Amino acid sequence: MSHFANSVIVKLTRVAVLTAITQVTVTNAIASDTLPIADAHVHYSHDSVEMTPPQRVIELMRAANLKFALVSSSDDRGTQLLTELAPELIIPGLRPYRRRGELNTWYTDEKALAYTERLLKTNRYASIGEFHLYGDTADLPIPKRIVELAAQHNLVLHAHSDAEAVEKLLAQNSAVKVLWAHAGFDDPATISDMLSKHDRLWADLAFRSEVGSGGSLSPEWAALFHEHPQRLMLGTDTYTPERMYFVPEHAAGARTWLATLPEELAENIAWKNAYNLLMPIWKENNAAIQTETENQCTKALQDNGISINDSPITIVKAPERIEVSEPFTVQIQVCGNNLLDNTVTLNAIMPAHGHGMNYAPDHLIVDHTQNYLNVEVKGVLLHMPGTWQWLVEHRSPGNLTTSKYDFTL
Numbered sequence: 001m002s003h004f005a006n007s008v009i010v011k012l013t014r015v016a017v018l019t020a021i022t023q024v025t026v027t028n029a030i031a032s033d034t035l036p037i038a039d040a041h042v043h044y045s046h047d048s049v050e051m052t053p054p055q056r057v058i059e060l061m062r063a064a065n066l067k068f069a070l071v072s073s074s075d076d077r078g079t080q081l082l083t084e085l086a087p088e089l090i091i092p093g094l095r096p097y098r099r100r101g102e103l104n105t106w107y108t109d110e111k112a113l114a115y116t117e118r119l120l121k122t123n124r125y126a127s128i129g130e131f132h133l134y135g136d137t138a139d140l141p142i143p144k145r146i147v148e149l150a151a152q153h154n155l156v157l158h159a160h161s162d163a164e165a166v167e168k169l170l171a172q173n174s175a176v177k178v179l180w181a182h183a184g185f186d187d188p189a190t191i192s193d194m195l196s197k198h199d200r201l202w203a204d205l206a207f208r209s210e211v212g213s214g215g216s217l218s219p220e221w222a223a224l225f226h227e228h229p230q231r232l233m234l235g236t237d238t239y240t241p242e243r244m245y246f247v248p249e250h251a252a253g254a255r256t257w258l259a260t261l262p263e264e265l266a267e268n269i270a271w272k273n274a275y276n277l278l279m280p281i282w283k284e285n286n287a288a289i290q291t292e293t294e295n296q297c298t299k300a301l302q303d304n305g306i307s308i309n310d311s312p313i314t315i316v317k318a319p320e321r322i323e324v325s326e327p328f329t330v331q332i333q334v335c336g337n338n339l340l341d342n343t344v345t346l347n348a349i350m351p352a353h354g355h356g357m358n359y360a361p362d363h364l365i366v367d368h369t370q371n372y373l374n375v376e377v378k379g380v381l382l383h384m385p386g387t388w389q390w391l392v393e394h395r396s397p398g399n400l401t402t403s404k405y406d407f408t409l
C-alpha cells in the first residue's frame with residue numbers, strides 16, 4: 001500500500017467524515033493496477049528486436065496495462081513488427097535513425113533524411129522522432145526539412161531537445177506540434193514557462209525519476225501538473241534492450257505517485273493527455289492509408305473491368321506482350337478485409353498438357369495492409385506457346401482459395 005493511502009486511513013480513523021470516505025474510495029481506485037497508462041516513449045530498436053521477440057514485448061505492455069504506446073525505433077522494423085502484431089496497442093512513430101548511435105550525426109546526414117522520406121512514402125505514423133537536436137542545429141537544412149515533412153504528413157515532432165531548439169522547431173511552421181522528450185531534462189519552473197508560452201507544446205516525463213516514487217510526488221512537479229493539467233504524459237524510454245522489461249515496473253511506479261493527485265488529473269497524466277494529442281492524429285493518418293489502398297484496389301478493379309461482388313478479390317496483371325522463354329514480372333493484387341495474415345502465390349499451368357512452368361518464380365511483397373496486398377512475381381517464364389492458365393492460391397487462416405485465369409501465348 002502506498003504511503004499516501006496509509007496517511008488517508010490514519011486521517012479517517014481520527015476524523016471520520018464523509019468527504020474523507022469518498023477520498024479513500026477514489027484513492028484506492030486510482031492506486032490499483034487498473035489505472036491505464038499510455039507510454040509515450042518506447043523504442044524497439046534492432047538490438048532489442050534480436051533480444052526480445054515482438055510477442056514478448058506486447059505481453060510486457062499488456063502486463064503493464066498500457067492503453068497504448070508511442071513506439072519509435074532504430075531502424076523502423078521493430079515499430080512495424082509491433083504495429084502489425086497489436087495495432088490497437090501501438091501508435092507508430094518514425095525515428096530518422098537506421099541504427100543505434102546516429103543521434104549526433106543524423107541532422108547533417110542526407111542518408112538519414114532519404115531514409116525518413118522513403119518510409120513516409122510506404123508507412124503511416126503519428127510522429128517523427130524521437131530525435132536529438134540542440135540549440136541552433138534545429139535551423140540546419142535537414143531538421144528544417146523534417147519540420148516540413150511533419151507539417152505535410154500531420155506528424156508530431158518528438159524532440160529530445162533543449163528549450164532553444166524546441167522554440168526554433170515551433171517557429172519554423174505554425175502547424176507543427178512538439179512533444180518534448182524528457183521535458184527537456186529542464187526544471188519544473190522552466191517547463192511551466194515553456195508550456196505557458198507555446199500552446200503547441202506537450203512534454204513526456206521519461207527518465208524523470210525525481211518526479212515521484214514510492215507513493216510520493218515532488219511538490220514542484222505537483223504544482224506543474226496543476227498548472228498544466230493537459231500537457232504532460234508518461235514514458236519509459238526503452239533506449240537499451242533490457243529496459244523493455246522495465247515497462248510494467250515503470251507503469252506500476254507511476255501509479256504510486258499518480259495516486260496522490262485528484263482522479264481527473266491523475267488520469268490526464270496517466271493516459272488522457274497522450275491519447276488526446278496522439279490518437280486523433282493516428283486515426284486520421286491510418287484512415288488515410290486505408291483510403292489510399294482502397295483507391296488502388298478500386299482502380300485496379302476498373303482497369304480490369306471487374307465489379308465488386310465477393311471479398312477478397314484477386315487481380316492478376318501480366319504484361320500485354322509475353323514472349324516464349326523470356327522472363328517477365330506479374331503483379332497480383334488482393335483487395336478485401338483483414339488481409340494481414342493472408343498470402344498469395346502464382347503458378348502457371350497448361351491444362352491440356354498437364355504441366356506447369358519449369359522454374360519457380362520469386363514472390364516479392366510490395367505492399368501489405370489490412371485491405372490491400374500487392375505481390376510482384378518475378379522471373380515468370382513460359383517455355384512453350386499454347387493455352388495457359390494462371391493459378392493464384394490465396395491463403396487466409398484456415399482457408400485456401402484458388403482462382404484460375406485462362407490465356408493464350
Ligand SMILES: [Zn+2]
Nearest residue numbers: 041130237239
Ligand atoms: Zn528515447
